[in-house]
Amino acid sequence: MLLPIVLIPQHFCAFPLHVCLPLCKLMWKKGSWLLRPLAWARSCSGGAGRVSTVPASPPNLRFKPRTVEDLPRVSLWELLYRLTFQGFHSHMHELQILEKGRYGPIYRNGMNAVSVSTAKLLEEVLRNDDKFPNRGDMSIWKEYRDLRGYGYGPFTEKDERWYNLRAVLNKRMLRPKDALQYGDTIGEVVTDFIRRIYFLRQRSPTGDVVTDLNNELYHFSLEAIASILFETRLGCLEEEIPTGTQDFINAISQMFSNNFQVFLMPKWSRGLLPYWRRYVAGWDGIFSFATRLIDRKMEFIQQHLDNNQNVEGEYLTYLLSNTQMSIKDVYGSVSELLLAGVDTTSNTLTWTLYLLSKYPQCQEILFKEVSTSVPADRAPSAEEVTRMPYLRAVVKESLRMFPVIPMNGRILADKDVMIGGYQFSKNTAFNFSHYAIGRDEDTFPEPATFMPERWLQDSHNRPNAFGAIAFGFGVRGCVGRRIAELEMYLFLCHLMRHFEIKPDPKMGELKSVCRTVLIPDKPVSLRFLDRGSGHAA
Numbered sequence: 001m002l003l004p005i006v007l008i009p010q011h012f013c014a015f016p017l018h019v020c021l022p023l024c025k026l027m028w029k030k031g032s033w034l035l036r037p038l039a040w041a042r043s044c045s046g047g048a049g050r051v052s053t054v055p056a057s058p059p060n061l062r063f064k065p066r067t068v069e070d071l072p073r074v075s076l077w078e079l080l081y082r083l084t085f086q087g088f089h090s091h092m093h094e095l096q097i098l099e100k101g102r103y104g105p106i107y108r109n110g111m112n113a114v115s116v117s118t119a120k121l122l123e124e125v126l127r128n129d130d131k132f133p134n135r136g137d138m139s140i141w142k143e144y145r146d147l148r149g150y151g152y153g154p155f156t157e158k159d160e161r162w163y164n165l166r167a168v169l170n171k172r173m174l175r176p177k178d179a180l181q182y183g184d185t186i187g188e189v190v191t192d193f194i195r196r197i198y199f200l201r202q203r204s205p206t207g208d209v210v211t212d213l214n215n216e217l218y219h220f221s222l223e224a225i226a227s228i229l230f231e232t233r234l235g236c237l238e239e240e241i242p243t244g245t246q247d248f249i250n251a252i253s254q255m256f257s258n259n260f261q262v263f264l265m266p267k268w269s270r271g272l273l274p275y276w277r278r279y280v281a282g283w284d285g286i287f288s289f290a291t292r293l294i295d296r297k298m299e300f301i302q303q304h305l306d307n308n309q310n311v312e313g314e315y316l317t318y319l320l321s322n323t324q325m326s327i328k329d330v331y332g333s334v335s336e337l338l339l340a341g342v343d344t345t346s347n348t349l350t351w352t353l354y355l356l357s358k359y360p361q362c363q364e365i366l367f368k369e370v371s372t373s374v375p376a377d378r379a380p381s382a383e384e385v386t387r388m389p390y391l392r393a394v395v396k397e398s399l400r401m402f403p404v405i406p407m408n409g410r411i412l413a414d415k416d417v418m419i420g421g422y423q424f425s426k427n428t429a430f431n432f433s434h435y436a437i438g439r440d441e442d443t444f445p446e447p448a449t450f451m452p453e454r455w456l457q458d459s460h461n462r463p464n465a466f467g468a469i470a471f472g473f474g475v476r477g478c479v480g481r482r483i484a485e486l487e488m489y490l491f492l493c494h495l496m497r498h499f500e501i502k503p504d505p506k507m508g509e510l511k512s513v514c515r516t517v518l519i520p521d522k523p524v525s526l527r528f529l530d531r532g533s534g535h536a537a
């Protein structure tokens with residue numbers, strides 16, 4: 001009989017076999033396969049996300065694979081209603097969970113892309129990724145660069161030009177051992193930050209609270225990434241913050257806050273509504289900050305060359321001396337790297353500290369790991385921090401719960417693909433609901449609980465890795481991943497040796513807000529209790 005041959009070898013239903021087979025047989029007899037493919041899929045799979053492939057078509061029963069037309073669909077009106085009247089425009093991550101509950105794990109969202117919200121479906125999409133992966137429409141970012149005559153960077157470039165650009169940018173950054181060379185530079189920034197925490201907490205009435213920690217961590221991340229990209233210290237961790245720094249931070253915030261509105265609004269409305277003007281002003285602030293620092297470095301290099309002195313340097317010197325990159329390209333790429341390197345690590349660290357303060361038992365395990373791995377009389381090295389399993393698990397778990405980039409996507413243009421049992425033609429846009437995926441109960445039991453241990457289980461019990469791919473996947477994955485990880489590991493390792501982090505009762509619970517990146521809904525304040533370690537930072 002054909003049925004078991006088709007079904008049993010690739011049993012794609014969520015129901016156990018003994019429940020599923022009689023159900024399937026019943027439908028088969030009634031001809032339901034042909035008549036109501038979607039209804040079958042729903043009743044048989046417990047959600048399309050459980051279906052990984054359609055069974056091979058029975059030769060004599062005109063089996064038609066399900067297509068995008070068979071997917072549940074959110075109308076544009078529903079989306080607009082939720083964004084505007086229900087306030088989801090700043091809670092797009094929570095909208096993922098709401099829509100998943102209503103439409104299942106794969107559906108057409110209001111923007112006509114296909115949203116996927118299980119680890120398994122995400123894996124299927126990414127395993128079918130193009131040779132030159134494409135995240136989607138970057139036209140409004142390009143428009144700014146065209147307007148001001150800057151080159152495109154890794155976010156905005158596409159196809160072969162993107163590939164060649166990444167070949168240049170990846171060097172000295174992407175491999176784990178590339179990042180290690182920045183260990184001392186980052187270590188110095190971390191030491192300064194610890195000093196700043198001592199300075200800030202003693203100003204509080206109780207002598208141990210640091211308020212507006214997210215902003216402090218912003219300064220830390222900016223200082224750290226600038227020290228790598230521009231090979232120079234900005235002084236963001238001094239008592240007096242240098243002028244221009246806060247303007248840059250505000251400019252990023254301004255650009256991100258207006259990005260979505262500019263994307264949604266028609267071009268003709270730009271002169272009438274304030275978003276486009278604010279958006280351009282935000283980018284102007286970002287680019288002018290970056291180009292000023294690049295120009296300063298070029299002058300420095302030129303002076304050395306004029307004096308017949310050797311020019312040695314790290315990332316920027318390497319880019320500037322790369323013959324494949326014009327100065328316009330360097331401006332474009334470095335500005336994008338800088339932009340990507342500040343909000344991401346700073347917000348992730350904010351969430352991590354908040355979670356550690358709420359889960360003292362996890363903080364204790366982390367403290368023990370740090371104390372036993374590094375002798376008390378010296379600072380941890382870059383190699384050491386990357387070898388601490390609990391520390392890595394803490395960061396991974398924080399990113400699962402609060403993925404700083406809560407959604408992402410791909411347009412698969414190379415070929416037709418089969419995802420979740422549906423056939424999609426070339427050029428289908430897929431949207432990845434990372435926030436909903438990270439909170440999926442099937443992949444992560446007790447998803448709202450911070451449990452770094454879940455990442456330390458043996459390979460059979462460890463969650464599907466696609467459940468939390470905070471840095472993306474494949475050749476288009478995050479170029480700054482190793483730097484970001486090193487920065488966060490060194491930071492947490494140093495900090496744990498100095499302070500025990502506790503909640504500030506005055507702050508209350510934090511909620512997340514989506515402003516392209518996932519940020520806390522209010523200024524964060526935490527207590528930093530001195531462990532009296534007397535360690536060198």
Ligand code: HEM
Nearest residue numbers: 154340341344345348470471472473476477478479480484
């Ligand atoms: C917690 C820290 C960070 C997180 C969670 C993060 C996450 C991501 C994600 C999800 C992507 C998209 C990947 C994909 O589509 O597959 C991405 C891309 C990117 N990230 Fe990061 N990132 C972080 C830090 C950084 C840092 C420090 C830098 C700069 C040094 C950076 C530079 C970039 C760039 C340039 C891209 C675009 C790559 C391309 O399109 O080719 N990121 N990042």
